[in-house]
Amino acid sequence: MPKQKTHSGAKKRFKVTGTGKILHERAGKRHLLERKSSALTRRLTGTVELAPADAKKVKKLLSS
Secondary structure, three states: OOOOOOOHHHHHHEEEOOOOOEEEEOOOOOOOOOOOOHHHHHHOOOEEEOOHHHHHHHHHHHOO
């Protein structure tokens, strides 16, 4: 049976930690930032852990 290929869209968006958690960037920080408050843009900074229900789907896409 052939090997499972990694989903190329998912590998650009998610990172798997050593313990198996899935990290992702928060949405809403790409454009139209002038009208968003500084507090909001600061809150959207950085990577966060993905919800467990979504993590299960992403792990399947990443073949891990």
